[in-house]
Amino acid sequence: MKTVYLDNNATTRVAPEVVDAMVPYFSELYGNPSSAHRFGGQVAGKLNEARERVAALLGAEPGEILFTSCGTESDNTAVMSALATNPGKRHVVTSRVEHPAIRTLGQHLAERGYEVAEVPVDGEGMLDMDRYAGSLRPDTAVVSLMWANNETGVIFPVEEAARMARDQEILFHTDAVQIAGKVPIRLKDSAIDMLSISGHKLHAPKGIGVLYVRKGTKFSPYLIGGHQERGRRGGTENTASIIGLGKACELAGANMERENTEVRRLRDKLETGLTDRIPNSKVNGGDAKRLPNTTSISFEFVEGESILLMMDEFGICASSGSACTSGSLQPSHVLRAMGIPFTMAHGSIRFSLSVYNTEEEIDFVIDKLPPIIERLRSLSPYWDPSKAA
């Protein structure tokens, strides 16, 4: 059975060019970049090249790029560093729709005496900027807001939010895991102090992340150890993955145009194709500014896990914000924060595309999904076809 992979916000295929770039660093070029000999030293040169490529994608300086093991480590490092370097400030600002890497960290901090403000969003998933402005205080140590939401693709105006924080001398961090490579970023011209990205969301492997730390920002390491990353993150460099990420960032820069034309066109086609054919369906955050590759669609009166499993029979891969999918008993915190009614939230499906998706794949899903929803609705005690909107 052919796989139709529309779950690229969960993880992406490692680009073949990236695999090719990485392979030598597992085999003949296995040296440690910290070694004094040339055999290891030649790898250090390659790491610098990767650092330059990552910096180029983010509009930053290579010296501002710190390699980590994942997006979560980057997020945790940023917030914990801000707190460690501002010991007198005990207030943290974030939003209600953050990824668990920030949200759970916030809960953890709240249990340890920090005050954590979660700024709400509106029905379209947009940040309430008035409430955000009102949440900034003299004792706020750091703001952490995601740039684009992983479930809905909704884009927050983080550049504006960062300027507001800077005006009050508050450090600003953003989780840019979903947006990097999809929308141009120029950190040089922004007030963002720290930014996280994750390799496996942009066709590099799992297990590699980046934290951008603006030059001059006070920093306290999270992993204490050797002198690697100029003493900011101990641990022998994941050389092959760093080099792979460098290649992936270069490709992402080259593919950005396609993300915003071809991928966006396919996403829009999928979205309209499904909502036109399926009554009582709605795009979550559809009126907000969104990533070009993501759509979250709710199908009323059916449950998301059932939809996923029936799509799985056709090899179609997607995600759901329903409760049953996750094993928690409540639907996704993002959809709840947006005030999406439970009848809709339980039946939400997220499709996330990449440059590898084809027109045939999208047509296949538009063809296969409507009968699945119809079938599940025929089993549902709530569905009344005569009331279809």
Add this chain to the structure above:
Amino acid sequence: MWEYTDKVKELFLNPKNAGVIEDADGVGEVGSMACGDALKLSLKINDEGVIEDARFQTFGCASAIASASALTELLKGKTVEEAGKITNQEIADYLGGLPKEKMHCSVLGQQALEKALADYRGEPPKQEEEGEVVCECFGVTDRQIEKAVRENNLATVEEVTNYTKAGGGCESCHDSIREIISRVRAEKQPKTRPRMSNIQKIRLIEETLENEIRPALKQDGGDIELVDVIGNRVLLSMRGACAVCKASEQTMKNFVEGKLQELVLPELVVEEVRT
């Protein structure tokens, strides 16, 4: 991704008895869309009190649909009296087991059955018997929690959440759930134990092994065998996955011995023998 059995997948992809019976003799509806799953069960019962047809409609995940379908299969041909004895565990067993986080799907089926049978008998919905709401998030009452604890021998809040959903939302009812668990479990301990003959004791040990201990071990691919009983020493041998499991000593002391002390005799001591 959930590890569903082939039976769950089969009944989810090709559910049996989906739909409604137009002139049903008993109808039971439980759950709500807010809770994430709901079930409407309708029964056709003949003059002899035999269930001739059972149909379901489900809003929910794969295991909710499969559980409802399994329930209707179990019900067809049974008398009303027999049907009244079906437990949620039987529904789960019919499916070859459910992931523990999904056990509430089988409980939902059992609750719908109870309501449908009450409807058939013409009993009004018993408000008092339904008890007081403990979990506000999912509308679960103390009676429902008590029943689940009693019938499934639940011991932790997490287990109660898996079986009834109670406590799975804001978590503010966790203390109340803990109280219910200790209350119900205290009831289960007989106050005074009659003296047991050796034969009675061995029989009870065997029964407890079969009903309470073996099913849990088998879930992990293990098994246990009774080798001998000498006084209050119970000699046991681990089999299957348990025989090579590093945690088997823990299992033996905490779980097996605990169960035997609880259900047979508090003085029992287990010993593992390798055969």
